[in-house]
Amino acid sequence: MGRRILSSSIRTFSWRTPSVLPGFGITMGFTLVYLGLLVLLPLAALILKAAGFTWAEFWDVVTAPRALAAYRLSFGAAFIAAAINIVFGVLVAWVLTRYQFPFKRFLDGLVDLPFALPTAVAGIALAALFAPNGWIGSILLPMGIKVAYTPLGVVVALTFIGLPFVVRTVQPVLQDLDKEVEEAAASLGASRAATFRRVILPVILPAAVTGFALAFARAVGEYGSVIFIAGNLPMKSEIVPLLIVIKLEQFDYRGAAAIGTAMLFVAFVLLLIINLLQRWSRNRMGGM
Amino acid sequence: MRLRINPITETPAVKFTLLGIGLLYIALFLVLPVVAVFNEALRKGFGAYFVAISDPIALSAIKLTFITAAIAVPANLIFGVAASWAVAKFDFRGKSFLITLIDLPFSVSPVVSGLVYVLLFGAQGLVGPWLQAHDIQIVFAVPGIVLATIFVTFPFVARELIPLMQEQGTEEEEAARSLGADGWQTFFRVTLPNIKWGLLYGVLLCNARAMGEFGAVSVVSGKIRGLTNTMPLHVEILYNEYNMVAAFAVASLLASLALVTLVAKGLLEWRYGHELGVART
Numbered sequence: 001m002g003r004r005i006l007s008s009s010i011r012t013f014s015w016r017t018p019s020v021l022p023g024f025g026i027t028m029g030f031t032l033v034y035l036g037l038l039v040l041l042p043l044a045a046l047i048l049k050a051a052g053f054t055w056a057e058f059w060d061v062v063t064a065p066r067a068l069a070a071y072r073l074s075f076g077a078a079f080i081a082a083a084i085n086i087v088f089g090v091l092v093a094w095v096l097t098r099y100q101f102p103f104k105r106f107l108d109g110l111v112d113l114p115f116a117l118p119t120a121v122a123g124i125a126l127a128a129l130f131a132p133n134g135w136i137g138s139i140l141l142p143m144g145i146k147v148a149y150t151p152l153g154v155v156v157a158l159t160f161i162g163l164p165f166v167v168r169t170v171q172p173v174l175q176d177l178d179k180e181v182e183e184a185a186a187s188l189g190a191s192r193a194a195t196f197r198r199v200i201l202p203v204i205l206p207a208a209v210t211g212f213a214l215a216f217a218r219a220v221g222e223y224g225s226v227i228f229i230a231g232n233l234p235m236k237s238e239i240v241p242l243l244i245v246i247k248l249e250q251f252d253y254r255g256a257a258a259i260g261t262a263m264l265f266v267a268f269v270l271l272l273i274i275n276l277l278q279r280w281s282r283n284r285m286g287g288m
Numbered sequence: 289m290r291l292r293i294n295p296i297t298e299t300p301a302v303k304f305t306l307l308g309i310g311l312l313y314i315a316l317f318l319v320l321p322v323v324a325v326f327n328e329a330l331r332k333g334f335g336a337y338f339v340a341i342s343d344p345i346a347l348s349a350i351k352l353t354f355i356t357a358a359i360a361v362p363a364n365l366i367f368g369v370a371a372s373w374a375v376a377k378f379d380f381r382g383k384s385f386l387i388t389l390i391d392l393p394f395s396v397s398p399v400v401s402g403l404v405y406v407l408l409f410g411a412q413g414l415v416g417p418w419l420q421a422h423d424i425q426i427v428f429a430v431p432g433i434v435l436a437t438i439f440v441t442f443p444f445v446a447r448e449l450i451p452l453m454q455e456q457g458t459e460e461e462e463a464a465r466s467l468g469a470d471g472w473q474t475f476f477r478v479t480l481p482n483i484k485w486g487l488l489y490g491v492l493l494c495n496a497r498a499m500g501e502f503g504a505v506s507v508v509s510g511k512i513r514g515l516t517n518t519m520p521l522h523v524e525i526l527y528n529e530y531n532m533v534a535a536f537a538v539a540s541l542l543a544s545l546a547l548v549t550l551v552a553k554g555l556l557e558w559r560y561g562h563e564l565g566v567a568r569t
Contacts, residue, residue, distance in 0.1 A: 221397025
């Protein structure tokens, strides 16, 4: 008995707190092996392949004019799409939490469609809709707006893909928002618009910005839904993931690895930013 | 006296404008694409539709999609349960870092997710020469497709279960242990009943992505007709051959899968929302 107390008090100083529950060793071991073999090792292979370049060569590949044009399109279109979604996402979240209308539950569930619909299906569906003879394309064409097979098509596809993020981050915040705060603002003479701008907006802003960042991060790497509706012309309507695929098809494995590593780096930075935003969001929500 | 406006709701004009814009946005981006898929698929009638989906190459793509999901989903299910047991039921240093690593595949572009396996197992890859010497084909074959699918669906079950199990704490398991239950009994009789709906929820999302993944699989597949083509890849090939009815017919099967997934997900949230954890209520 004495020895057990001693050994458990020694274990408190180790890297984990002792527990009566079994299975830590085996589940943690399995987790680390599975994670290591299936995720970390392949990612290491990518970086190793890119490390075959010298710094100067690597820099030349990732800043080649064709690559720069692809970054401009991928980041630019992802930013515009996320910006569209932060506006309409807050609006849709508001409509879904505050108003009653027929088929509300159905439409609420439908918001997750871009998560569930395979990207290739979304891609060909959007291409069919926005093609010059499609339902939407044929309306836009007389106005002189061409969407399919132009950079605008990339924005449309990325807007579709990013649609759920802002809605799903803002919705729970609006649901938890205390009506009394709005009543207090109104009783102090604030107009509805002022209440929204000064009371509601500051509360939902961190969640909305988190949703924006999530939508942007997803859109930057998106491939399937974009390639069918983008023209895929080098320097004009070619996204970064497509450039990687083209390099692979030309057996330029190192070039593909270099651009892939650059994308991975961007993904890490975005992940870091999103984590910080979520912390900000939680802190804002903490008092509620 | 002036018309009194309820100060905590919008004027009807504002309300109906917002409602109109919101519903129009949902109709334009969510309803129309799904309607378009089925409309294009049935453009030449049901006969052409059934011919397209019963084509032997389409059937082999459907079969490969099911095989892939049948391996990837259980693999990530076992991983998800093991990882969430370790993460949620114990306290150790570096926990939040481990959770970040588990979530990592979600932040990686699908194309990069496929690329990493080509660079690891391909002819020019790290272990490629060794695999070739032993006549093992991973990339441009079914194992590569399965691996890429496991990568992109890696976090689904774990990220559903970790917050749920953290919220539930360890008291019930500790009670079971003190009453003499062994580890497996504790898991199957105490933990599993508590997490079953969350588990199903994670599996549902994992499966939808596994069957629908395009980018990662397209990079590792090699797209050999009838052999290494999954349904989404088959859709692409048919579409690029301007065989629109067939492309949208196969796409309509995937769209149906997405709709079934959404309905099942909605039912789980509606019926068992409180058992799916804080994030889902």
